[in-house]
Amino acid sequence: MKGVAEDRSEAEFGDLKPAYSRTQALVEANRCLYCFDPPCVRACPTSIDIPQFIRRIAEDNVEGAARSIFEKNILGMSCARVCPVEVLCVGKCVFNEAEVVPIEIGRLQRFATDRAYEEEWRFFEAGEDTGLKVALIGGGPASLAAAHELRRLGHAVDLFEKSNRLGGLNRSGIAPYKMKSGRAEEEVEWVLSVGGIGLRLETSIPEDISWTEIEKRYDAVFLGMGLGPDTILPIEGRNLKGVYGAVALIERIKLGSADLDGVRTAIVLGGGNTAIDMARELRGLGVEEVIMAYRGRREVMSGYAHEWSRAVKEGVIAQWSCQPLEILGSDGRVEAVRFQRLDAQKSPIPGEEFTLSANLVAFALGQQKLGNLVAGLDGIEVVGGRIVVGQSGATGRPGFFAGGDCANGGKEVVNAVAEGKAAALAIHEYLESRSD
Amino acid sequence: MPNLESNTAGIISPNPFWLASAPPTNSGRQIMRAFDAGWGGAVWKTVGQPIQNTSSRFGGLAWRGQKGVGFNNIELITDRTMDTNFREIAEVKKRFPNHALIVSLMVESKEEWKEVIDRSVDAGADGIELNFGCPHGMCERGMGSAVGQEPEVNERITSWAKEFSTIPVLVKLTPNVSDIVPHGLAAQAGGADGVSLINTVKSIISVDVENFVPRPSVGGKSTNGGYCGAAVRPIALHMVGALSRSPEFRLPISGIGGITDWSNAVEFLLLGASSVQVCTEVMLRGYRIVEDMIDGLENYMRRKGLECLGDFIGRAIPAYTEWGELDINFESVARIDPETCIGCQKCVVACHDGAHQCIHPGPEADSVPIVDEPECVGCNLCEIVCPVPDCIQMVQVDNGLAEVSWNEHLVRNLRIREKKGSHGYDMPE
Numbered sequence: 001m002k003g004v005a006e007d008r009s010e011a012e013f014g015d016l017k018p019a020y021s022r023t024q025a026l027v028e029a030n031r032c033l034y035c036f037d038p039p040c041v042r043a044c045p046t047s048i049d050i051p052q053f054i055r056r057i058a059e060d061n062v063e064g065a066a067r068s069i070f071e072k073n074i075l076g077m078s079c080a081r082v083c084p085v086e087v088l089c090v091g092k093c094v095f096n097e098a099e100v101v102p103i104e105i106g107r108l109q110r111f112a113t114d115r116a117y118e119e120e121w122r123f124f125e126a127g128e129d130t131g132l133k134v135a136l137i138g139g140g141p142a143s144l145a146a147a148h149e150l151r152r153l154g155h156a157v158d159l160f161e162k163s164n165r166l167g168g169l170n171r172s173g174i175a176p177y178k179m180k181s182g183r184a185e186e187e188v189e190w191v192l193s194v195g196g197i198g199l200r201l202e203t204s205i206p207e208d209i210s211w212t213e214i215e216k217r218y219d220a221v222f223l224g225m226g227l228g229p230d231t232i233l234p235i236e237g238r239n240l241k242g243v244y245g246a247v248a249l250i251e252r253i254k255l256g257s258a259d260l261d262g263v264r265t266a267i268v269l270g271g272g273n274t275a276i277d278m279a280r281e282l283r284g285l286g287v288e289e290v291i292m293a294y295r296g297r298r299e300v301m302s303g304y305a306h307e308w309s310r311a312v313k314e315g316v317i318a319q320w321s322c323q324p325l326e327i328l329g330s331d332g333r334v335e336a337v338r339f340q341r342l343d344a345q346k347s348p349i350p351g352e353e354f355t356l357s358a359n360l361v362a363f364a365l366g367q368q369k370l371g372n373l374v375a376g377l378d379g380i381e382v383v384g385g386r387i388v389v390g391q392s393g394a395t396g397r398p399g400f401f402a403g404g405d406c407a408n409g410g411k412e413v414v415n416a417v418a419e420g421k422a423a424a425l426a427i428h429e430y431l432e433s434r435s436d
Numbered sequence: 437m438p439n440l441e442s443n444t445a446g447i448i449s450p451n452p453f454w455l456a457s458a459p460p461t462n463s464g465r466q467i468m469r470a471f472d473a474g475w476g477g478a479v480w481k482t483v484g485q486p487i488q489n490t491s492s493r494f495g496g497l498a499w500r501g502q503k504g505v506g507f508n509n510i511e512l513i514t515d516r517t518m519d520t521n522f523r524e525i526a527e528v529k530k531r532f533p534n535h536a537l538i539v540s541l542m543v544e545s546k547e548e549w550k551e552v553i554d555r556s557v558d559a560g561a562d563g564i565e566l567n568f569g570c571p572h573g574m575c576e577r578g579m580g581s582a583v584g585q586e587p588e589v590n591e592r593i594t595s596w597a598k599e600f601s602t603i604p605v606l607v608k609l610t611p612n613v614s615d616i617v618p619h620g621l622a623a624q625a626g627g628a629d630g631v632s633l634i635n636t637v638k639s640i641i642s643v644d645v646e647n648f649v650p651r652p653s654v655g656g657k658s659t660n661g662g663y664c665g666a667a668v669r670p671i672a673l674h675m676v677g678a679l680s681r682s683p684e685f686r687l688p689i690s691g692i693g694g695i696t697d698w699s700n701a702v703e704f705l706l707l708g709a710s711s712v713q714v715c716t717e718v719m720l721r722g723y724r725i726v727e728d729m730i731d732g733l734e735n736y737m738r739r740k741g742l743e744c745l746g747d748f749i750g751r752a753i754p755a756y757t758e759w760g761e762l763d764i765n766f767e768s769v770a771r772i773d774p775e776t777c778i779g780c781q782k783c784v785v786a787c788h789d790g791a792h793q794c795i796h797p798g799p800e801a802d803s804v805p806i807v808d809e810p811e812c813v814g815c816n817l818c819e820i821v822c823p824v825p826d827c828i829q830m831v832q833v834d835n836g837l838a839e840v841s842w843n844e845h846l847v848r849n850l851r852i853r854e855k856k857g858s859h860g861y862d863m864p865e
Contacts, residue, residue: 023776023824034721055727059697064731 140168
């Protein structure tokens with residue numbers, strides 16, 4: 001697969017949490033208490049045996065540490081970088097209870113997994129051929145994790161991806177100070193190295209191949225198509241030049257170059273993690289004034305507190321309790337946004353309007369759900385655009401499973417991996433029970 | 437995939453990792469959990485006439501914030517009835533036919549030895565281990581280390597065991613002797629099929645300085661216990677190595693003493709052990725550590741191109757010799773990597789105060805220290821105190837002199853190196 005362009009905008013960014021040297025890794029690994037049934041593991045959606053892999057680093061068995069990680073999470077290299085560890089494993093480290101600095105689990109995981117890539121250690125092989133075939137719709141983390149697991153179990157798999165690259169949001173949507181897109185592409189190769197994962201790139205369903213055809217050709221289907229384009233509010237001025245969807249703009253920063261010439265002030269609309277990422281990336285690329293405008297107060301924003309505090313340190317400004325009424329511009333270019341002030345219940349306060357000038361506006365209000373893609377398939381229930389699944393990813397239609405953002409509405413990479421893997425195991429069970 | 441199967445005196449186990457006779461092998465339920473976790477064998481906690489234990493039994497040695505570096509105990513042999521133990525042994529063996537199950541035994545009279553050995557064989561055990569090592573409590577009653585310290589008694593009881601046993605007999609040796617070899621030879625003379633060592637070292641783990649009582653305190657009084665854990669490993673390695681290199685000693689060895697991870701196990705195998713037994717580290721971290729031990733051993737064997745344990749058991753023995761046989765002309769000096777040096781100056785103070793005054797501070801505070809190589813004796817102290825992995829390395833220097841041992845030098849008066857370090861300098865005024 002061809003790599004991403006060298007001169008892309010994300011290349012400007014350094015690492016938020018740089019790689020550990022061997023000395024750093026050993027000191028940190030030896031600090032771990034090797035707790036039993038610990039909260040850090042329970043906080044990990046993929047249940048990585050954290051004390052075990054850390055102990056192996058301390059015992060100079062880095063290969064064993066990497067194996068332990070990948071056994072649970074084949075995307076462990078990217079998760080080491082992009083997981084919000086502050087609210088997952090690290091946030092639950094028992095040292096927090098004693099007000100001691102918690103173990104830097106993410107950086108230790110990165111130490112072991114980076115080494116595995118560097119040394120080209122290979123841990124997994126495809127299982128003995130079962131003669132059964134599974135179609136995976138979407139080429140992001142959920143499908144990749146599911147495909148890898150299914151290959152280990154010996155099932156033939158084909159990945160259908162509408163773009164020309166695999167990796168999904170892990171490639172195009174991760175804040176560049178956490179992971180660059182090139183690394184996500186290496187990870188795709190790592191997953192594919194298990195062998196036998198069929199690729200159907202630039203293939204959309206049902207345009208290029210119908211559901212009927214898919215069902216005819218495959219014994220089971222995994223739906224992992226993620227989310228659709230950014231949600232854009234139907235307000236005046238939304239089509240002006242300089243108005244973007246955040247996910248689309250981040251993708252440009254990641255994979256190409258974002259033209260920010262003449263952008264002095266940017267307004268990011270939203271209060272989630274994508275909004276914070278967008279704001280920090282714009283600041284990082286040199287935009288002098290970046291304002292994040294959110295409907296609620298800081299206490300209720302869905303963006304993580306630790307991410308927001310970093311954004312504030314980097315100079316991002318907040319406008320709480322406001323909602324955009326219209327985007328103003330001249331000569332077809334954005335110039336300002338007119339806002340309505342809201343009260344604590346997010347209701348408009350009559351007469352309280354204000355205008356902020358801006359050369360760029362990014363909508364970070366979430367992405368459209370793709371559940372409608374499968375709306376015609378009997379038995380599959382779609383609620384609010386999300387595909388409804390049971391514990392193991394099964395939908396209401398026999399042989400159809402789903403996981404990742406299209407089912408959970410948009411969570412972390414590690415959730416997608418966990419759901420993809422769980423669905424693969426459920427698909428295996430389903431296929432076995434059928435062949436009995 | 438490397439083959440980890442281990443054979444010690446005919447006792448076969450899927451891997452060389454056994455649980456030593458101790459609290460982790462007190463009951464069938466525990467041992468079955470351990471086998472499920474991956475342990476290849478287990479030595480059942482010593483069976484004999486059930487005893488009464490004290491409350492307050494263990495003591496730990498903490499060192500610079502790390503607990504359990506050393507460990508001691510005053511717990512005795514099993515407090516469960518023979519009926520219970522042997523019933524459970526039979527049950528475990530039935531459920532885990534391919535794991536090694538060895539029964540540790542300690543009784544007094546010949547009749548009693550016959551009884552416990554017969555019952556062990558009947559229960560289906562793969563071997564028995566005669567506990568001649570326990571250095572506390574039981575020795576006061578003429579058993580344990582009281583037997584192990586007397587070669588004649590050791591040999592006599594071993595020969596009884598051989599008379600009664602149809603399964604391999606291991607003799608567990610005590611380290612509380614000045615030279616281990618005669619004790620290994622006594623077991624061999626008694627007909628033992630193998631030995632296991634070391635048992636615990638007689639010790640007082642610490643003293644409660646507020647209340648003037650040694651630990652562990654049993655209602656204000658204490659007694660000496662058996663010392664174990666990582667801190668005793670060097671003693672154990674020496675004793676295993678001493679037996680392995682003894683020309684008269686020919687028995688297989690099960691190595692015990694402070695094994696905490698895969699690399700320690702490899703050390704014991706390299707010095708001649710064909711299996712290893714672990715207790716303290718399991719008491720501190722649980723049965724689950726065996727997963728890391730197996731994984732680490734497999735990776736090591738793959739990396740070194742070793743297919744089975746036999747490929748490396750005893751591989752370090754040829755390199756273990758007497759001081760007088762070492763090359764007196766071999767010369768090494770310390771090299772400090774300026775790239776990774778963090779300027780802690782620990783090597784400077786160690787060399788100045790604890791060694792031969794050849795590492796000096798750099799030109800400025802915090803700069804990289806300077807090794808005066810012509811004066812460096814190559815003692816390794818700086819490398820030991822350096823906190824950065826591989827920052828200080830001991831490198832060989834070519835002094836042009838031929839290899840010569842001290843013993844050869846005494847006989848042939850060959851040329852040896854000039855002495856280095858500070859010799860006969862003037863005292864300050």
